[in-house]
Amino acid sequence: MCGIVGYVGEQPALDVVLEGLRRLEYRGYDSAGVAVLDPSGGGALTVVRRAGKLANLEAALAGRDISGTLGIGHTRWATHGAPTDRNAHPHVDCTGAIAIVHNGTIENFAELREGLEMRGHELTSDTDTEAVAHLIEERYAGDLPAAVRSVCAELDGSFVLVVTHREQPDLVVGARRNLPLVVGIGDGENFLASDVTAFIAHTREARALDQDQVVELRRSGVRVTDLDGAEVEGETFHVDWDTAAAEKAGYDYFMLKEIQEQPAAVSETIGGRIGADGRLRLDELSISDEDVRGFEKVFIVACGSSYHSGLVGKYAIERWCRLSVEVEMGSEFRYRDPVLDRHTLVIAVSQSGETADTLEAVRHARQQRAWVMAITNTVGSSIARESDAVFYTRGGPEIAVASTKAVMTQLSAVYLVGLYLAQVRGTRDSDEVRSHFHDLATIPALITEVLSRMDGTRKLARDLSGEERVLFLGRHIGYPMALEGALKLKELAYVSAEGMPAGEIKHGPIALIDKGTPVVVLATRHALQPKLVTNIQEIRARGARTIVVATDGDESVTPYADHLIRLPDTKSLLSPMLTLVPLQVFAAEFAMARGLDVDQPRNLAKSVTVE
Ligand code: F6R
Numbered sequence: 001m002c003g004i005v006g007y008v009g010e011q012p013a014l015d016v017v018l019e020g021l022r023r024l025e026y027r028g029y030d031s032a033g034v035a036v037l038d039p040s041g042g043g044a045l046t047v048v049r050r051a052g053k054l055a056n057l058e059a060a061l062a063g064r065d066i067s068g069t070l071g072i073g074h075t076r077w078a079t080h081g082a083p084t085d086r087n088a089h090p091h092v093d094c095t096g097a098i099a100i101v102h103n104g105t106i107e108n109f110a111e112l113r114e115g116l117e118m119r120g121h122e123l124t125s126d127t128d129t130e131a132v133a134h135l136i137e138e139r140y141a142g143d144l145p146a147a148v149r150s151v152c153a154e155l156d157g158s159f160v161l162v163v164t165h166r167e168q169p170d171l172v173v174g175a176r177r178n179l180p181l182v183v184g185i186g187d188g189e190n191f192l193a194s195d196v197t198a199f200i201a202h203t204r205e206a207r208a209l210d211q212d213q214v215v216e217l218r219r220s221g222v223r224v225t226d227l228d229g230a231e232v233e234g235e236t237f238h239v240d241w242d243t244a245a246a247e248k249a250g251y252d253y254f255m256l257k258e259i260q261e262q263p264a265a266v267s268e269t270i271g272g273r274i275g276a277d278g279r280l281r282l283d284e285l286s287i288s289d290e291d292v293r294g295f296e297k298v299f300i301v302a303c304g305s306s307y308h309s310g311l312v313g314k315y316a317i318e319r320w321c322r323l324s325v326e327v328e329m330g331s332e333f334r335y336r337d338p339v340l341d342r343h344t345l346v347i348a349v350s351q352s353g354e355t356a357d358t359l360e361a362v363r364h365a366r367q368q369r370a371w372v373m374a375i376t377n378t379v380g381s382s383i384a385r386e387s388d389a390v391f392y393t394r395g396g397p398e399i400a401v402a403s404t405k406a407v408m409t410q411l412s413a414v415y416l417v418g419l420y421l422a423q424v425r426g427t428r429d430s431d432e433v434r435s436h437f438h439d440l441a442t443i444p445a446l447i448t449e450v451l452s453r454m455d456g457t458r459k460l461a462r463d464l465s466g467e468e469r470v471l472f473l474g475r476h477i478g479y480p481m482a483l484e485g486a487l488k489l490k491e492l493a494y495v496s497a498e499g500m501p502a503g504e505i506k507h508g509p510i511a512l513i514d515k516g517t518p519v520v521v522l523a524t525r526h527a528l529q530p531k532l533v534t535n536i537q538e539i540r541a542r543g544a545r546t547i548v549v550a551t552d553g554d555e556s557v558t559p560y561a562d563h564l565i566r567l568p569d570t571k572s573l574l575s576p577m578l579t580l581v582p583l584q585v586f587a588a589e590f591a592m593a594r595g596l597d598v599d600q601p602r603n604l605a606k607s608v609t610v611e
Contacts, residue, residue: 001077001605002089002103003027004181005198006162006172008217009189013037013071018058020191020198021073023246025054026254026399027194028077028605031088032057035099038068039169047099049074049088053600070169072162074101077605080109081126091130093137094121097166100136102129103194104179105610107157132161140165145216148173149227152214158356158609162192172217176209179609180354180382183207183215183222185236190217194607195378196239197246197397204239208380237379245396253592253599255400259584260451263444265405266577268394269412270440280433282420285389291371292424295345298325299370301333301361302349303608305403305487306410310349311480312576313414319573320422320436330357331611334364344370347417351398351406352607353381360611362386375413377406391417400599401606402491404584407484408447411577415440439571443578446568450581453566457582458589460547460563464518465593468495471512471519472583473502473539475532478522481576485520485583491601492591502535503528515543520586522579525551526572536560549579 003024007016013036021032033049034057046066050056054075074089081087090099106112109128112135116123121134132151139147144165152161158178165171174181174192184191184199184206191199192215196206209215209224213232216223224232251257275281298317300310307329314325328338330348340346346365350358353376362383365372374387377395384390393409419436422428428436464470470489474482479501486499500509502521513519519539523532533556540546540560548561551569558564567578591598 001028001607001609002194003075003198004101004103004160004162004192004194005073006174006192006217007189008070008170008172008219009186010069010219011189013068014061014066016202017071017073019201020193021054021075023197024194025075026401026600026606028075029053029600030078030083031076031085032074033088033090034071034073035090035164036066036068036071037164037166037169043166043169045096045099045164045166047090047092049085049090051083051085051088070164070172072099072101072164072172079105079610080128087125087127089129091125091127091133093133095137098133098136098140098163100129100133100161100163102132102159102161103609104159105157106132106155106159108155112154136163144168144171144173145214145225146229148175149214149225149229152177152212153227160194170218174209174215174217175213177212178356178359178382181209181215182380183209183217185222188219190219190222192217197399200239200246201243204242205236206239206380207234207236208385210234210385241396246399253400253588255402255404255588255598258398258400258405259581259588261396262405262408262581263447265395265409266412266447267444269409270416273416274434274437278434279430280416280420280423280437282391282416285373285391285420287371287373287389289424292421294343295323295371295421296343298323298345298347299333299338299340299365300325300327300347300349301330301358303330303355303357305407305484306349306351308480308484308487309407309410309414310347311483312411312477313347313349313418315477316415316418316573317421320418321425321427323421330355330361333361340365340368340370342369342371346370346372347375348372348383348387349375349410349414350383351377351403351410353378353383354607354609356609356611359383359386373417375410375417377409401601401604402488402598408577408580411580412440415574439574443570443574446570446578447581449568450578454582454585457565457585461586461589462593465493465590467518469512469517470495470497471517472497472499472522473505473519473535474499474522475502475528476526477573477576478524478526478579481522481579481583484580485522485587488583488587489590491604492587492598493594493596494602502532505535506538510539510542513539513542513544517544518547519544520547520549522549523557524549524567524572524575524579525554525569526575530556533557533560549582
């Protein structure tokens with residue numbers, strides 16, 4: 001969590017840093033702050049920080065003349081210490097010469113802090129970060145990178161640190177362990193940030209730092225070392241989307257824009273996957289056919305909405321490949337010591353590629369010699385780099401905290417991976433694989449059609465927006481989407497929402513249903529749909545207000561639906577890609593009708609890099 005920016009160049013640093021923070025605010029919005037170094041006149045290091053959203057910091061900066069072409073900035077998701085002004089970053093040392101921003105948690109900070117206080121340092125915040133500023137103060141003898149390296153070696157936990165020193169007008173130093181830090185390589189200027197969105201307005205050439213590396217950023221160039229100070233080579237990559245992709249483009253919220261971008265995002269993800277020989281190609285995976293044939297078991301690990309995509313993947317892989325699949329939350333996986341070996345495929349699904357629980361699951365799986373494949377949207381992310389193979393969804397940047405188009409592209413990805421495994425293992429012949437792929441290729445147009453029908457769903461969401469509890473029911477392939485619909489509503493509208501398998505409700509949850517309780521039932525055509533019609537009757541008999549999502553032309557549900565949301569027909573296994581859309585629209589509209597900010601729901605941050 002937390003967004004970090006560093007800049008050195010010729011432009012006014014405050015503008016560059018604030019622009020970067022605006023793009024990173026989705027990572028945390030408990031407080032924000034900047035430090036700008038002006039080398040003229042002996043060097044002034046100005047630090048301004050404010051609790052609350054970035055707008056509070058911008059208001060505090062308004063009218064102030066802060067010049068300088070070197071700066072760092074931070075937008076915070078609070079861990080140690082309440083979200084107050086004094087806990088906001090940057091933090092400074094006793095002399096005020098060093099300013100530092102930090103993402104992560106320093107686990108041995110209490111002991112470090114105690115030592116510092118005994119040695120006479122005065123710490124003024126409750127954060128773990130401030131201790132690092134004072135430690136650098138102790139180690140600094142004119143060589144800032146050396147001081148940072150020496151301090152990093154003593155820190156336990158996860159961190160990205162970006163540091164500036166008043167005596168170093170052409171130097172920003174960054175360091176990383178377990179969390180993302182990307183260098184933006186410009187011409188006469190260079191950038192550091194938690195992700196590339198912060199600097200793509202200036203450069204699209206980037207380099208991701210590896211574990212325990214320290215970067216020295218100067219106007220003239222970038223040098224990366226390990227913690228011993230040895231220079232290390234690394235690869236740069238080109239970001240193939242531009243600033244327009246990270247703008248709201250006339251929408252009130254990123255989330256609304258990202259929902260509309262879904263047809264294009266799916267087209268990008270599935271495009272170019274059929275080779276001249278008519279076979280499905282996922283070249284980037286570079287797994288040998290022999291390895292694929294050797295898999296005896298699959299685990300899918302993920303968190304939150306990505307976990308729901310994984311649940312859909314289970315249905316697809318089991319159906320097409322006849323391989324047993326378990327889907328597990330990243331936060332649970334490694335703690336129960338699952339049975340893994342070289343014949344186990346572990347698929348880690350993560351939009352950000354940085355979710356701490358999923359990353360730890362990847363590490364655990366690799367230690368146990370399992371074969372790890374990442375499905376992620378983020379090039380160069382930790383999960384991508386630490387996996388044996390990567391399937392990149394090509395969804396473009398997702399800025400809204402609630403995941404929409406990323407989930408949609410993850411669904412495309414799990415279907416493609418399922419078909420690919422089936423093709424290589426020979427459990428489906430090539431004609432059948434091609435036919436399923438062609439069905440998948442029709443989905444972008446069908447999503448466009450669903451999007452064009454959403455007025456009724458929006459109105460319904462506004463009408464129901466005073467409700468405090470909504471249930472979501474599904475069966476079979478509809479069940480993961482019931483979970484997703486409930487999660488979206490919880491996180492955006494702060495109402496109690498539960499997703500359940502419809503067949504289970506008579507074992508307890510049906511007691512929740514009272515006169516007028518809104519229940520969304522995902523009843524598109526599939527094998528269990530007739531049983532679902534019975535479930536709808538059961539809840540309606542107990543007073544539920546039924547909102548039924550059904551396939552065009554299916555009249556079996558009509559008598560039992562208080563509200564109908566119609567979707568075009570598609571193959572039942574692919575139906576989650578259509579069902580998802582009204583659930584997203586419903587949750588967003590419901591929350592907006594309650595006056596809530598759907599891009600930045602309370603207490604959340606997009607990239608959950610703490611356990
Ligand atoms: C919900 C949401 C989260 C993420 C989860 C995993 O809308 O966005 O539940 O899906 O935090 O994040 P990634 O996919 O980045 O690992």
